[in-house]
Amino acid sequence: MVQIPVGQEYTAVAEVTVPRTVRCEQCRHEYHYLMKRRATGSGTSVLFLDNQGASQRAQERAADAIHTIVKTDCDPVPCPECGWYQARMVEKLRRGYHRWLIWVGAVLLVAAAPTFAAALARSVLSENPEDTSARNLVIVASSLVVAGSGLMIGRAILGRRFDPNASDPEERRRIGQGRSISKEEIEERLRAETGEEG
Numbered sequence: 001m002v003q004i005p006v007g008q009e010y011t012a013v014a015e016v017t018v019p020r021t022v023r024c025e026q027c028r029h030e031y032h033y034l035m036k037r038r039a040t041g042s043g044t045s046v047l048f049l050d051n052q053g054a055s056q057r058a059q060e061r062a063a064d065a066i067h068t069i070v071k072t073d074c075d076p077v078p079c080p081e082c083g084w085y086q087a088r089m090v091e092k093l094r095r096g097y098h099r100w101l102i103w104v105g106a107v108l109l110v111a112a113a114p115t116f117a118a119a120l121a122r123s124v125l126s127e128n129p130e131d132t133s134a135r136n137l138v139i140v141a142s143s144l145v146v147a148g149s150g151l152m153i154g155r156a157i158l159g160r161r162f163d164p165n166a167s168d169p170e171e172r173r174r175i176g177q178g179r180s181i182s183k184e185e186i187e188e189r190l191r192a193e194t195g196e197e198g
Helices: 051-072 087-096 100-125 133-161 169-179 183-194
Strands: 007-023 030-046
Touching (some): 030 051, 030 183
Antiparallel strands (some): 007 030
């Protein structure tokens, strides 16, 4: 089979490093850190008729995506003074807490569908009234649904209960001190990245 190209797909990447200033909700200490983000955008030139426009659209979409990320996102950098994670950071850490459980649960739920289909096919096509394979497949599929749902619900409960501020405050302070930087360092690094000279 010969594939005939019907257009050109363009992809653009946008990367930024932005300074963040945080006022600690706990001790009111102000600290700073740099947040790096990357986003992609794509554009299609159908029948190769608008290559320049597709490239431009890809760049605009990447810029829009990075703008949205920068506006709404944060890094979980605890206060270097008291070790407190701010509310938005706690929210982000909760979203990521044991996230793999969601994926395992989803895989189990997806696996249940063909198992149910196989059980249905076996029950319809089987001529042997003593054949228990369809019933066994239903049991397996039901177990997959229960396990998958249980993992996803359990993950939601664990995420809501997770409190990163309950961990060792000294360890959190060390993390904050390792990630936070002074205003002068921020300006220096940003100048270095943009190629400007002081």
